[in-house]
Amino acid sequence: MIFSVFTPKKPFITVPDASEWNHDETAAYLYYCANETVHGIEFPSAPESPHGVPLVADISSNFMSREFDFKNHGVVFGGTQKNLGAAGLTVVFVRRDLIGHEQPITPAVFSYKEMVANNSLYNTPPCGGIYITNLVLKWIKAKGGVPAIAASNKAKSDLIYNMINNSNGFYHCAVDPKYQSRMNIPFRVGGPTGDDNLEAEFLKGAAERNMISLKGHRSVGGIRASLYNAISLEETQILADWMQEFQKLKQN
Structure with a gap:
């Protein structure tokens, strides 16, 4: 049983x-x-x-x-x-x-x-x-084994979570911080429930910057950044930069 x-x-x-x-x-x-x-x-x-x-x-x-x-x-x-x-x-x-x-x-x-x-x-x-x-x-x-990969994954996820947490609510992740994933970071754009138009614009701009598959799962919507091992910190920074740029663009 x-x-x-x-x-x-x-x-x-x-x-x-x-x-x-x-x-x-x-x-x-x-x-x-x-x-x-x-x-x-x-x-x-x-x-x-x-x-x-x-x-x-x-x-x-x-x-x-x-x-x-x-x-x-x-x-x-x-x-x-x-x-x-x-x-x-x-x-x-x-x-x-x-x-x-x-x-x-x-x-x-x-x-x-x-x-x-x-x-x-x-x-x-x-x-x-x-x-x-x-x-x-x-x-x-060759990268230094699992400890090195783990350190990289923490740095990547911290970068995105910090962008969300410091956005004054423009970006919102509802997951309990105690259980927030380092691999998959879902968030909404424009507030806790998200704004469909803003999220569509965000995804369009991301695609123009060669970032794909950021759309959230069809059952929950929103945005989802998957930061698996193969994603580098430099690539994650591109997403963070776009998040910052997009927020400034829409709040000015």
Whole structure:
């Protein structure tokens, strides 16, 4: 049985306090998404494991973006498409004592026991994706490893959050500062609810400056800056400069 938790209400701008979670003592594990990309919510550290059950973490969108503590985790997995390469490859870490406990109906291709027995080669692996990920890992190492990447990501996100926080409300990020993502920064232009015309102008000007994919997810709208590992501080500065320029243009 999955560990059930408190179901948050819209707008999704924070992680509910653990005291509000609906603890289930018969649960087998606690699953959480380390970084939620649509609303820009990130766990700064792993949640507490109740009753000693193992944690299961999806780290697809902040994989290798900062140091990660594997303590109390049973399974950690992440798609490589954000920070480690191309889509189509997922890296999975499984605690040894949990291997072999799959349900009898689990297809062999989804069985960790079979994967381990076959050295992760039970079926034909996505060779192209593995090759690209190998190159990215070498790039990360050359940059100084995860600590250096984490420092860069903090500098990038601090730059944009500071622009938002110092805009006197022209830019607005509703996410609880305690859980603001370093990878995905959603914000509105023109106030808490946003101004459609201003946001359309902002996106148009961004495109003219060779910045694309800044439009927020279709379910929430607004603007969303995704600052994955490959985005440099210099590129992030271009966005910050445009934010400053656009605010001055519209408030003069």
